[in-house]
Amino acid sequence: MSDPKTPPRHKGRQWPYRASLPQRYAVDVESYKRVGGSIDLDSFVKGFLPEGTQSADMTRFYQFGLVFEQLLKEQVPGDLLELGTYQGRTATLLAEMARRLGRTVYVLDTFEGFDQRDVVGPDVGAKVGTFSDTSLEAVRALVGEDSVLFVKGYFPDTASELPPDATYCLVHIDCDLYAPITSALEYFYPRMAPGGFIIVHDYTSPSWAGAERAVDEFFANKPESIIPMPDGAGSAMIRKLRKPTPTDNWLLRRRASLLTEAWTKAGDSGARELLGEGWRRSEAWGVWGLGEYHEIELAVPVSAGEAVDLDLDVHAFLAGTQTSQRVIIRSGGAVIGEWSFDTANNRGVRTVRVPVGGHGMATGDVMPISVTFHPTALGIPAELNPAASEKRPLGLALHRLRLRKVA
Ligand SMILES: C[S@@+](CC[C@H](N)C(=O)[O-])C[C@H]1O[C@@H](n2cnc3c(N)ncnc32)[C@H](O)[C@@H]1O
Missing domain, CATH: 3.40.50.150 (Vaccinia Virus protein VP39)
Structure with missing residues (x-):
């Protein structure tokens, strides 16, 4: 058995370097x-x-x-x-x-x-x-x-x-x-x-x-x-070449498979493919939204109907003098909801109804939909709490999410 610490010799050439493990x-x-x-x-x-x-x-x-x-x-x-x-x-x-x-x-x-x-x-x-x-x-x-x-x-x-x-x-x-x-x-x-x-x-x-x-x-x-x-x-x-369409490709199918009636955890990159712009690196508990808006990229089967309900288990960043937060929710250029948070009513499951609008699309198609969450007060942890090191504004903390058919 060869000694793993000994650099390999190569027939025909001395070459002391090793390839790394990915x-x-x-x-x-x-x-x-x-x-x-x-x-x-x-x-x-x-x-x-x-x-x-x-x-x-x-x-x-x-x-x-x-x-x-x-x-x-x-x-x-x-x-x-x-x-x-x-x-x-x-x-x-x-x-x-x-x-x-x-x-x-x-x-x-x-x-x-x-x-x-x-x-x-x-x-x-x-x-x-x-x-x-x-x-x-x-x-x-x-x-x-x-x-x-x-x-x-x-x-x-x-x-x-x-x-x-x-x-x-x-x-x-x-x-x-x-x-x-x-x-x-x-x-x-x-x-x-x-x-x-x-x-x-x-x-x-x-x-x-x-x-x-x-x-x-x-x-x-x-x-x-x-x-x-x-x-x-x-x-x-x-x-082999593939001809993806905007409504049928592996990433959309994967997003659709993550977002079902069952909860998907946001912690440890569990919802990685669903998170668009404006998130920090995910942690074990979930992921912090960062900056002016946080984007979730949905993939909704057209067969789901005119609209779907998106449930998010969230809390807002509140610290020091920032004791409340209002979050505007947009999709397709329109405001589709608004959530309020304060210290007495922070962590919880919130729901927003998202229009699907797959008119003219085949029933087997999957509709890509971007939903953005815009906190109206941008609290910077390091300014609100001297012990904090984060100098970028935090908005929503996402724990888990799921999609439900409109009852
Ligand atoms: C280099 S070895 C394969 C080594 C193996 N893939 C590995 O790395 O463990 C090449 C093999 O191709 C097979 N082979 C070559 N021409 C073939 C043919 N026309 N039909 C079926 N097998 C063939 C040989 O029998 C030989 O076993």
Whole structure:
């Protein structure tokens, strides 16, 4: 087992510098967990590292972690697939993702190494049978069978074993050679979900010149561009083009899913996607509104009707000589409400009726609506209380919020 304190040596070059762990998994891991961070690195890394080692391409590992979290956040639909599995290390990551997303991962390989038919063009000289020290049984034992379908054989012949109507949110192509990479791009590109990820390993690796050529030729006439990644073999990352509309995109759908009849907590960034302009960094209890107005960005299904009720559990900033506060509420350029607070009547649930006005929109659409809260007295904590350090004016403190259909 290598010593984690020893800088790695790289074949062909002395290079003492290490790549850092992404901040969400390192210095910020506690905040990451509090806001529902979805990766438990220890369990995720298990199958990826060869038994008894700590050395593998960790940049590649983090890349898969971040892609997974994006799939989860955006809820990109479709299954996962790997072409080129060998002993199953990266397949363990895709299998874990599939289980967590409730999808299927297809795992494709000859499980006998390179095939004679692929030893052509830039890959003349590649040895038939390279990567043959594996077996379907061994990979099955490592990867597990839950949510996994193994497809053994030569690709593209094995494409006929895949469901013809499948779509994919992530396709990992790691078969090194020009011919199968080209076949894979031709087959999977039209089957990718909008926003789905294609990752092609070895793109910038001079060891496998066919990979770069296959990817460049394929994407030269496509609207998507390649993003070269800094993992060891230099993967190329591509996301399938999507055509979002102002009333249907993943952020609106996410906002709509956060704002339901159940309360969403504002603490620990729980309502992050709903908070527009004019808020401080969220704290464990909730979040302070800052400055002249605080904005909440709603996403309301048009099917909700003409108006919805927005409940906020709030209190106003009151301190020293500032013993009351009046807050004007606006939406769509009009005043839609007014709330008053004083020391005897501060914390509580307040409701404002928000017009939806989705005339002419399809019933499945989600309406983006901005609601702004304007405190009329801007109290600066440091001026009202010498012990306070905040020099910016505070308005409303938001604890939780929810949306209700008008009864
Ligand atoms: C570099 S290995 C994959 C490594 C694996 N993704 C990992 O990182 O753990 C490449 C694999 O591609 C497979 N392969 C290459 N051409 C193929 C083809 N035409 N059909 C199916 N599998 C193929 C080989 O059998 C080999 O196992």
